[in-house]
Amino acid sequence: MSAPFEVRSADVLVIGAGPAGLSAATRLRKLGIANVLVVEREPIGGGIPRHCGHPPFGMREFGRIMTGPAYARRLVDRAVKSGVELLLGCTVVSIDYADDLVVTCASNRGLLTVVAKRAIIATGVRERPRSARLVSGDRPIGVINTGALQEYAYLHKLAPFRRPLIVGTELVSLSSLLTCRKIGAQPVAMIENRNEPSVRPTSMWLPRLLGVPVRYGTHLVDIKGRPRVEGVTLLCPDGRQEDIACDGVLFTGSFKPEASLARSIGLDIDPGTGGPVIDQFARTTEPRIFAAGNILHPVETAGWSWREGRRVGSFVADDLNGRLPAAGHAIRLTPGAGIRYVVPQRIVSGGEGLSNLQMRASDIVSGSLIAQAAGKEICRLPLTSAPERRILAPVAIFQNAKSDITISVEGKTTTDIRSRSTCV
Numbered sequence: 529m530s531a532p533f534e535v536r537s538a539d540v541l542v543i544g545a546g547p548a549g550l551s552a553a554t555r556l557r558k559l560g561i562a563n564v565l566v567v568e569r570e571p572i573g574g575g576i577p578r579h580c581g582h583p584p585f586g587m588r589e590f591g592r593i594m595t596g597p598a599y600a601r602r603l604v605d606r607a608v609k610s611g612v613e614l615l616l617g618c619t620v621v622s623i624d625y626a627d628d629l630v631v632t633c634a635s636n637r638g639l640l641t642v643v644a645k646r647a648i649i650a651t652g653v654r655e656r657p658r659s660a661r662l663v664s665g666d667r668p669i670g671v672i673n674t675g676a677l678q679e680y681a682y683l684h685k686l687a688p689f690r691r692p693l694i695v696g697t698e699l700v701s702l703s704s705l706l707t708c709r710k711i712g713a714q715p716v717a718m719i720e721n722r723n724e725p726s727v728r729p730t731s732m733w734l735p736r737l738l739g740v741p742v743r744y745g746t747h748l749v750d751i752k753g754r755p756r757v758e759g760v761t762l763l764c765p766d767g768r769q770e771d772i773a774c775d776g777v778l779f780t781g782s783f784k785p786e787a788s789l790a791r792s793i794g795l796d797i798d799p800g801t802g803g804p805v806i807d808q809f810a811r812t813t814e815p816r817i818f819a820a821g822n823i824l825h826p827v828e829t830a831g832w833s834w835r836e837g838r839r840v841g842s843f844v845a846d847d848l849n850g851r852l853p854a855a856g857h858a859i860r861l862t863p864g865a866g867i868r869y870v871v872p873q874r875i876v877s878g879g880e881g882l883s884n885l886q887m888r889a890s891d892i893v894s895g896s897l898i899a900q901a902a903g904k905e906i907c908r909l910p911l912t913s914a915p916e917r918r919i920l921a922p923v924a925i926f927q928n929a930k931s932d933i934t935i936s937v938e939g940k941t942t943t944d945i946r947s948r949s950t951c952v
């Protein structure tokens with residue numbers, strides 16, 4: 529028997545009910561767009577915060593500090609109250625845009641086809657799993673990412689391990705320490721490939737307080753155990769290999785946009801971010817399909833993604849009302865030496881759109897951010913930053929450029945500068 533099949537129409541279809549998708553949808557309704565449908569593959573809306581059982585979420589959005597699940601519920605409530613229709617447990621599997629925008633969704637209720645005037649992809653990021661990090665060894669139970677740990681701990685009240693090794697020192701790695709504490713687990717160590725933490729060094733008081741040793745310049749080379757993790761082999765900074773006992777391995781951070789849908793439908797993908805290429809109005813290379821949130825930039829906070837989603841909702845409403853400049857000719861922004869990515873990657877003439885370019889440096893840097901067009905310097909800004917810190921520069925600076933722009937870093941790029949981070 530074939531699955532039930534339904535066809536519907538929407539003014540805007542939003543893919544993903546995280547902070548970015550929900551804020552874009554709510555904004556669209558507030559701006560008078562009638563038929564706004566959000567499709568979410570999980571059975572609960574709210575995106576990643578729904579399983580981040582810790583604060584602080586919601587200051588910017590609701591003026592108070594909340595846990596992730598409370599914040600996720602508030603976002604969903606606000607969207608639904610504004611008239612957004614939310615379809616849960618429903619995954620978008622393809623978008624055909626040869627003619628009309630035709631979005632195919634699958635759920636255990638059957639197939640749904642939505643013919644939409646516009647779509648917004650807001651599918652977020654995920655952490656790189658073990659397979660993508662090329663860590664060899666056995667394939668035992670107990671090797672997971674932070675997202676899975678949070679789901680075990682906060683959604684299912686389960687403890688997948690008691691003495692894990694934590695790989696990574698990003699913000700999410702620190703939050704995983706709190707999740708471990710919640711389930712009564714005491715990590716045996718936290719390791720970092722680089723010689724310094726990914727977060728500001730001052731944030732590393734947390735592992736100290738919790739009695740978790742942090743080892744820099746250390747690589748995980750082998751995982752042992754069957755059927756559960758029994759230990760790991762580490763490569764130490766002096767070249768020695770050391771075996772340590774543990775019953776789990778937690779891979780944290782090293783985020784990648786959840787861009788398989790964007791990729792599979794043929795949108796241009798930026799090799800720097802791993803997400804779709806957009807212009808300053810968040811239009812992808814198919815201008816009826818927009819993108820918002822962490823699919824664009826690994827990785828920003830929930831509050832940042834929420835605010836960006838709201839802006840993108842306004843751009844889509846403007847587009848439906850014929851108020852966006854044409855998407856055709858654009859200058860390209862490309863990362864040069866010392867810059868990992870630049871978003872947006874294209875700028876069309878005729879409007880500001882997103883206020884800032886967002887960038888990340890490849891290394892710790894102290895010097896200048898330089899923009900060049902046709903071999904000439906058009907802008908230079910002071911810069912002190914590090915790989916996981918946001919760098920901003922006003923889009924307006926680049927709006928009147930006549931040719932493609934390369935943005936690079938000049939100055940001291942070193943792993944020894946550990947202190948400040950400045951948004952320019």
Ligand SMILES: Cc1cc2nc3c(=O)[nH]c(=O)nc-3n(C[C@H](O)[C@H](O)[C@H](O)COP(=O)(O)OP(=O)(O)OC[C@H]3O[C@@H](n4cnc5c(N)ncnc54)[C@H](O)[C@@H]3O)c2cc1C
Nearest residue numbers: 544546547548569575576619620651652675821822829830
């Ligand atoms: C493990 C982890 C922990 C984090 N912890 C924090 C934290 O403590 N604080 C913080 O500020 N930020 C945290 N972040 C960053 C997080 O990405 C942002 O907080 C925020 O959730 C980004 O919002 P978003 O809407 O872009 O994406 P998300 O919140 O990821 O929402 C995307 C949604 O799209 C859905 N989706 C994906 N593909 C499809 C599809 N094909 N069809 C239908 N639905 C789909 C997903 O199920 C998801 O619900 C964390 C990220 C991760 C991965």
